[in-house]
Amino acid sequence: MLTIGKLGEAAGVKVPTIRYYEQIGLLPEAERSAGNQRLYGRKAMERLAFIRHARDLGFTLEAIRDLLSLSDRPDQSCAAADAIARAQLAEVESRLARLTALKAELERMVVQCAGGKIADCRVIEVLGDHSLCATDHRHPETELAQ
Amino acid sequence: MLTIGKLGEAAGVKVPTIRYYEQIGLLPEAERSAGNQRLYGRKAMERLAFIRHARDLGFTLEAIRDLLSLSDRPDQSCAAADAIARAQLAEVESRLARLTALKAELERMVVQCAGGKIADCRVIEVLGDHSLCATDHRHPETELAQ
DNA sequence: CTTGAAGCTATAGTTGCTAGAGACATTAAG
DNA sequence: CTTAATGTCTCTAGCAACTATAGCTTCAAG
Secondary structure (H helix, E strand, O other): OEOHHHHHHHHOOOHHHHHHHHHOOOOOOOEEOOOOOEEEOHHHHHHHHHHHHHHHOOOOHHHHHHHHHHHOOOOOEOHHHHHHHHHHHHHHHHHHHHHHHHHHHHHHHHHHOOOOEHHHOHHHHHHHOHHHOOOOOOOOOOOOOO | OEEHHHHHHHHOOOHHHHHHHHHOOOOOOOEEOOOOOEEEOHHHHHHHHHHHHHHHOOOOHHHHHHHHHHHOOOOOEOHHHHHHHHHHHHHHHHHHHHHHHHHHHHHHHHHHOOOOEHHHOHHHHHHHOHHHOOOOOOOOOOOOOO
């Protein structure tokens, strides 16, 4: 049995994060030692690794909650898991497209900066006047988030 | 003079967001009408457009605060503005690299899903066992944030 | 003059943690 | 066996950048 610190070390997750996952119900309530400290076995370790990996892949905690409950029902169809993964892939692809456009615009901006005074600065100028922009990177809906 | 609703419409920014920007000092306190409603002129409109555009390019509000105060001093060197923009470009490039790796991993995952039962699902399996992964996409430091 | 939209303030919620305070537990050294 | 250092406990508050809600006032159209 591992204490919370060892578990965190093993899984690459910070201690308060583990307690947070327990608090929001992503991890079950841990067993406790005589002195009230959390103790974890292999099952908890695996579950935490699953969460960590999914987080690394950008899944939200909500999506992970769904994936975990799916993985607890091995006899069911995997369509739902597949759908969640595909949705995440679509998310990533759209963010990628957006970031690629941003990169182009930022590059244009910094390349044009001649290094003079603010009054002549292309960076400030472009930010102040959207019409100086090559690409239309305005997205009312799509969040930059995550 | 525009009311807050018209300004928001014109700049593509929601009304509560404008009030929020005022609250955190990104926009100056607006003039008020006899009935205590905010009124905005061309200067406020331009400042808000600047903020909006910079947000669209992924600058944080902190960076925008700096850029705005720079743009208020047109006689100074533009080096600082350039540095902020370059930092943002670097940020975007690193996120781009990371997302590209995620995309590859997610694609691998969904392609391998044969559509059977959860017990055989590659999505769940890969998430549960990091060693099944092609790429090492674990980043202790680099946040996925933004 | 009435009605409905738009404005006001203030507070709380969102996501996914992270940081702090103050108290108890455990472990290693002396 | 004691002490000191570290680890853990709970609880609360904070971060970014908004968004939503409640309950009120003001404005513009008919």
